[in-house]
Amino acid sequence: MISRLTAALSDRYTIERELGAGGMATVYLAEDIKHRRKVALKVLKPELAAVLGAERFVQEITTTAALQHPHILPLFDSGTADGFLYYVMPFIDGETLRGKLDRETQLGIDESVRIASDVASALHYAHTHGVIHRDIKPENILLHEGRPMVADFGIALALSAAAGGRMTETGMSLGTPHYMSPEQATAEKEITARSDVYSLGSVLYEMLTGNPPHTGASAQQIIMKIVTEDAAPVTRLRKSVPSNVAAAVAKSLEKLPADRFESAKAFADALSNTGFTVSDARASSGTGGMLRRGTGNGRMTIALASVAVLATAVAAWALLRPTPPSPVGRYAVVLDSTAQLAYRGLEPGRLALTPDGLTLVYVGNRGDGYASDNQLFVRPLRSLEVHGLTGTLGASRPAVSWDGSLVAFNLGITSMSLAVIPLAGGPAITLADSGVASGPAWGPEGFVYYLNRTGMIRRVSGSGGPIEDVVQIAAAPSGGMYRWLTILPDGRGALVREQDGARLDNARSDDAQYSLHVVDLATGKLGATWPGMAAHYVAEAKALVYVLPDGTLMTVRFDLSAREPRGRPQSLAAVVASRVGEADLDVAGGMLVYALQGTAGKEFMGWANRTGGAPQAVDPAWGDTEFESFMLSPDGTRLAITVGGGGDKTADQEREDPREDIWIKQLDRGPISRLTFGGEGNSNPSWTADGQYVSFSSLRGGKRKLWRRRADGVGEEQLIADAGRDIMEARWSADGTWLLVSVAGPPSLDILAKHLGVDSTLKPLLAEPHNELKPALSPDGKWLAYISDESGTAQVFVRPFPMVQAGKWQISLDGGSDPLWSADGRELFFRTTDGDELLVADMARGPALADRRMLTRAAPTAGFELNREDRMFEVSRDGRRFLVSVDGSEDKTGNLVVVQNFIVELRAALAAGKAKP
Numbered sequence: 001m002i003s004r005l006t007a008a009l010s011d012r013y014t015i016e017r018e019l020g021a022g023g024m025a026t027v028y029l030a031e032d033i034k035h036r037r038k039v040a041l042k043v044l045k046p047e048l049a050a051v052l053g054a055e056r057f058v059q060e061i062t063t064t065a066a067l068q069h070p071h072i073l074p075l076f077d078s079g080t081a082d083g084f085l086y087y088v089m090p091f092i093d094g095e096t097l098r099g100k101l102d103r104e105t106q107l108g109i110d111e112s113v114r115i116a117s118d119v120a121s122a123l124h125y126a127h128t129h130g131v132i133h134r135d136i137k138p139e140n141i142l143l144h145e146g147r148p149m150v151a152d153f154g155i156a157l158a159l160s161a162a163a164g165g166r167m168t169e170t171g172m173s174l175g176t177p178h179y180m181s182p183e184q185a186t187a188e189k190e191i192t193a194r195s196d197v198y199s200l201g202s203v204l205y206e207m208l209t210g211n212p213p214h215t216g217a218s219a220q221q222i223i224m225k226i227v228t229e230d231a232a233p234v235t236r237l238r239k240s241v242p243s244n245v246a247a248a249v250a251k252s253l254e255k256l257p258a259d260r261f262e263s264a265k266a267f268a269d270a271l272s273n274t275g276f277t278v279s280d281a282r283a284s285s286g287t288g289g290m291l292r293r294g295t296g297n298g299r300m301t302i303a304l305a306s307v308a309v310l311a312t313a314v315a316a317w318a319l320l321r322p323t324p325p326s327p328v329g330r331y332a333v334v335l336d337s338t339a340q341l342a343y344r345g346l347e348p349g350r351l352a353l354t355p356d357g358l359t360l361v362y363v364g365n366r367g368d369g370y371a372s373d374n375q376l377f378v379r380p381l382r383s384l385e386v387h388g389l390t391g392t393l394g395a396s397r398p399a400v401s402w403d404g405s406l407v408a409f410n411l412g413i414t415s416m417s418l419a420v421i422p423l424a425g426g427p428a429i430t431l432a433d434s435g436v437a438s439g440p441a442w443g444p445e446g447f448v449y450y451l452n453r454t455g456m457i458r459r460v461s462g463s464g465g466p467i468e469d470v471v472q473i474a475a476a477p478s479g480g481m482y483r484w485l486t487i488l489p490d491g492r493g494a495l496v497r498e499q500d501g502a503r504l505d506n507a508r509s510d511d512a513q514y515s516l517h518v519v520d521l522a523t524g525k526l527g528a529t530w531p532g533m534a535a536h537y538v539a540e541a542k543a544l545v546y547v548l549p550d551g552t553l554m555t556v557r558f559d560l561s562a563r564e565p566r567g568r569p570q571s572l573a574a575v576v577a578s579r580v581g582e583a584d585l586d587v588a589g590g591m592l593v594y595a596l597q598g599t600a601g602k603e604f605m606g607w608a609n610r611t612g613g614a615p616q617a618v619d620p621a622w623g624d625t626e627f628e629s630f631m632l633s634p635d636g637t638r639l640a641i642t643v644g645g646g647g648d649k650t651a652d653q654e655r656e657d658p659r660e661d662i663w664i665k666q667l668d669r670g671p672i673s674r675l676t677f678g679g680e681g682n683s684n685p686s687w688t689a690d691g692q693y694v695s696f697s698s699l700r701g702g703k704r705k706l707w708r709r710r711a712d713g714v715g716e717e718q719l720i721a722d723a724g725r726d727i728m729e730a731r732w733s734a735d736g737t738w739l740l741v742s743v744a745g746p747p748s749l750d751i752l753a754k755h756l757g758v759d760s761t762l763k764p765l766l767a768e769p770h771n772e773l774k775p776a777l778s779p780d781g782k783w784l785a786y787i788s789d790e791s792g793t794a795q796v797f798v799r800p801f802p803m804v805q806a807g808k809w810q811i812s813l814d815g816g817s818d819p820l821w822s823a824d825g826r827e828l829f830f831r832t833t834d835g836d837e838l839l840v841a842d843m844a845r846g847p848a849l850a851d852r853r854m855l856t857r858a859a860p861t862a863g864f865e866l867n868r869e870d871r872m873f874e875v876s877r878d879g880r881r882f883l884v885s886v887d888g889s890e891d892k893t894g895n896l897v898v899v900q901n902f903i904v905e906l907r908a909a910l911a912a913g914k915a916k917p
Helices: 002-008 054-062 097-104 109-128 155-163 193-209 219-228 243-252 264-272 298-320 651-656 902-912
Strands: 013-021 025-032 037-044 077-081 084-090 141-144 147-150 329-333 351-353 359-365 374-380 395-400 406-411 417-422 429-432 447-451 456-461 468-472 481-487 493-499 514-520 526-531 535-538 543-547 552-559 564-575 585-588 591-595 603-609 627-632 638-644 660-666 672-674 683-687 693-698 705-710 718-721 727-732 738-743 750-755 763-766 772-777 783-788 795-800 817-821 827-831 837-842 851-857 873-875 881-887 896-900
Touching (some): 097 141, 109 141, 109 193, 109 264, 147 329, 193 264, 351 585, 359 395, 447 481, 481 535, 526 564, 543 585, 564 902, 603 627, 627 683, 627 873, 627 881, 638 683, 660 683, 660 693, 738 772, 750 772, 795 827, 827 873
Antiparallel strands (some): 013 025, 025 037, 141 147, 395 406, 447 456, 493 514, 514 526, 627 638, 638 660, 660 672, 693 705, 783 795
């Protein structure tokens, strides 16, 4: 058989050895040739395959392949080969729960409950997707680094459906007798999710007591007991089982499905709820019939005293004996699909754990991905439920207080204000409304600390009150900026992150070097220094965990009293999402949570086709740069582009970090030359109609004004417009007779215009109470397209020009941004508010009759970058291609990893100089 099987699967799998055999299948260790990975190849017994419909089996098993859960072993493959029916799952280098029970008989109560709760989580997920396991047993629960994974999900259902009710012909039954529910044992046709609850209750019963609820010399005896007898209460066999756990087990083993828990989730909740009870006395009658009452003689008293002494001795031994270390578990966290980790307009620094390590607070997004829709969400790690914290729209960089009751956070994308909100929900209060240049850091006595832009550490009570200056940090060694802070547990020192001043004007801001410094909070003097970004002190290990600029997770011993690292840093072999000095991780309660580093690619300028397909790089050698606003020259041969900066920022935020300059790129693969110097917030380039000049907005002098320079770089820069408010961008009419600019508030973003040769100053064109921005004149100068949020959502509108009060038409339906006219004026292109869908409106018959349709969409892991106030979208002269900035490093999936009992791994790394990957 083995030689025939090997030959039949030789093009796909190399069979190495047999791992084991059960009643229905033989399991082999095999090599997946295509993917070069070890797999578990399960081949159904020939006698079973003979009576099954092969095609139906493969069809049925395929329905379970979509199940994706941290505690479900996924299905890789299934099929037929030379008469064999097989299915393929990952090979887990561990043991089954059966193997562990055979070796240990009984498991610890906490471990048993944890395993059962994790399996219940997997069952609940499958049940909500319409899949019932039907064969939960210790043999189907694999333990990988202590983490349970349920195997053979849906196999029993597939076998039953494929056999068409002929399973009795095989001499086998679905389900193992010890763990069958009564309805399975009596072969009822309708099996519900409550059957799996019964089976899981039976498995938990065995983990606690050492035996399944019902045993017997034969399968018939076991089935008879399942149907007719009640299981003995677990407390009769193990008195130390908590009453709520005993009650939950009793309820899960009820004969009638309707008397059991309505879901696997409800079962898991009862196991963790110390107040859970059931009225049935069987759950708690742990000593019935064990001792007789009222013997009336002294011998019983002596006997009981002896028992008490013995019990005391045993208890003392149990307390004094060394506790074996808990196993380290590493698993992915699946976030609610409606509240994924925020990814657009926000750098890392999105995660925080409560001090006990059991609850995750993160920055998520329930909108279209736009940064203004970011919000704080709370996810208990022992639950699948997520809830948002009302009043935290626009939040970033959460930090949980030392007592776990409050969450401090920044409001704004790059931390301009500071607020706090109760973790349990309630109104948010503002602690500092300006001058905040770092994320919040909690310190002793409930104070929230932060940095201002000059390097002053400040603090304010978490309940609100006056802001106090703590200490001015000594000048950074490189002349750079301090932009990250954490307070050490003794309250006498802090850690800060410095960005190398020599690289502040480097266009490739992601390459900037970062270092960590220890700061004395009494004097502001700098202590030890080492390369790194965010760091966390772990008191249990007396060590720091920190992230290198490339995302590598490191640890080093740290002497808190001396405030110095000790010994040699060690790698923890994890790659954490990190960018521009921030990192996505937190450590608390012995747990580590981090976001995986994105691997989709580098940011690049690309041409997107109106017919779809992946964008093609303008120049493959030109990438991994922070691109911002850009515009094509009138003849389409050159690109004026902003390089540097940090994305979707307000004018105040750009004043804090203004590293931007204008460059000119010859298309497609020509040279790139610098047009402006100094990095003084030079952005939003715009070509004059003749292509001779490039105008741009600049922060020089403290307020954004409009400047220009010859596109070939000859001559000096010239100031051409000062609106008295920050000028965000400018657009010149095709005939060179009009200049339109959008300006910042207060009170709102407005559009101003100047008729060249007629007006002496810029005059209000659209200055309504809401925001208007991104003006775009049609080539013939008759129509003005722009963005307005008058309806609460940014939409594209068109008005006649220059008589803008003569009419108004909304062009976009579900939000819009970046309107652009085709060269002939017959089409108006725009993007959705998340930037990833490109649309067109046919304007040939005028705006009132515009016909809209989508042209193309960005790939899920390579979004088209979008800034609220800066234009990052262009169209070629022929209208067939669109220039976009493609951020291949955006990870929209929000993949998170939790390392349970991380302290064990951390101590091992510090002791042995290495850590397990």
